[in-house]
Amino acid sequence: MEAVVGGVTLYYRLHGEGEPVLFVHGFPLSGEMWMPAVERLGGGFRCIVPDLRGHGASGVTAEASMEQYAEDLAGVLDAAGERRPVVLVGMSMGGYIAFEFLRRFPERARALALVDTRAQPDTEEGARVRYETAGRALREGSRVVAEGMVGKLFAPGAPEELRARWLGIMSATPPEGAAAALRAMARRPDSRDTLRGFVGPVLVVVGEEDAITPVEEARGMAEVAPGGRVEVVPGAGHMAPVEQPDTVAAVLCRFLREIA
Numbered sequence: 086m087e088a089v090v091g092g093v094t095l096y097y098r099l100h101g102e103g104e105p106v107l108f109v110h111g112f113p114l115s116g117e118m119w120m121p122a123v124e125r126l127g128g129g130f131r132c133i134v135p136d137l138r139g140h141g142a143s144g145v146t147a148e149a150s151m152e153q154y155a156e157d158l159a160g161v162l163d164a165a166g167e168r169r170p171v172v173l174v175g176m177s178m179g180g181y182i183a184f185e186f187l188r189r190f191p192e193r194a195r196a197l198a199l200v201d202t203r204a205q206p207d208t209e210e211g212a213r214v215r216y217e218t219a220g221r222a223l224r225e226g227s228r229v230v231a232e233g234m235v236g237k238l239f240a241p242g243a244p245e246e247l248r249a250r251w252l253g254i255m256s257a258t259p260p261e262g263a264a265a266a267l268r269a270m271a272r273r274p275d276s277r278d279t280l281r282g283f284v285g286p287v288l289v290v291v292g293e294e295d296a297i298t299p300v301e302e303a304r305g306m307a308e309v310a311p312g313g314r315v316e317v318v319p320g321a322g323h324m325a326p327v328e329q330p331d332t333v334a335a336v337l338c339r340f341l342r343e344i345a
C-alpha cells in the first residue's frame with residue numbers, strides 16, 4: 086500500500102483485522118523487520134507497518150526530522166483510513182519517533198510498546214559521531230554505515246544468515262535517507278518527560294544481550310513510565326524482533342490482549 090505525505094510516497098503493509106497497532110522500525114532498517122513478529126501475532130489485530138521516508142520502499146528526501154517522521158506516520162494512518170487511537174510499537178529509532186508522535190498526536194495513541202530503544206537524547210559526542218557518519222554515508226554509501234553497525238546489532242550467537250540478510254537490507258538504504266536519519270537522531274530531544282506524562286499502558290521489551298540500548302536502559306524507561314513493565318528477551322541482542330520473533334510476538338500479544 087502507498088500513502089503520499091508531503092509529496093513523498095510512503096510504502097506500508099497491512100496485516101490482520103481488529104485493534105490498530107502501528108509498528109515503527111529502527112535505523113537503517115525497514116518495516117520488513119517487524120513482519121516475522123507481526124505474522125506470529127495471527128490475524129486478530131490490524132497491524133500497520135510502514136517504511137519510514139528514506140528507508141525500504143518509501144521515497145527519499147535530503148532532510149528528515151523526528152517531527153517529519155511523526156507527521157508521516159499520521160499520514161499513513163490517514164491513508165489507511167485509521168482514525169482510532171493505535172497501540173504504538175517502536176523499535177530503537179522507531180521508539181524515538183514514537184515519542185515525537187506522542188507529543189504531536191497524543192489523541193492518536195492509546196498504548197506504547199518500546200522495543201530496544203531509549204528515551205534519552207544523544208550525548209554531545211554521540212551527536213558529533215552521527216554527523217560524521219552521515220557525511221560518510223553520503224560520500225561512501227550506506228554499506229559503510231551498515232558494516233559499522235552489524236557487529237553490535239545481534240546477540241553473539243545469532244545465525245550468520247540473519248546477519249548477512251540484514252547487512253544487505255541496511256546497505257540498500259539510500260545514502261540520503263540514512264544521512265537524514267542520522268542527523269535527525271542527533272537532534273532529537275530528551276523524551277523522558279514525554280514518557281513520564283504518558284497515561285496509557287507501557288510495555289518495554291529488550292534483548293537480553295542488546296549492546297546498543299542495554300537492559301538497564303529498558304529498566305530505566307519502565308521506572309519512568311507510570312505502570313510500565315519490562316520483558317527481557319533471552320537469546321536476543323538489539324534486533325530482538327528478528328532474532329527471537331516467537332518471544333517478541335508472545336510478549337506483544339499478551340500486552341495487546343491485556344489492554345484490549
Ligand code: MLT
Nearest residue numbers: 111112176177178179297
Ligand atoms: C536503531 O536501531 O534504530 C539505531 O541503532 C538507533 C541508534 O543508533 O540510536
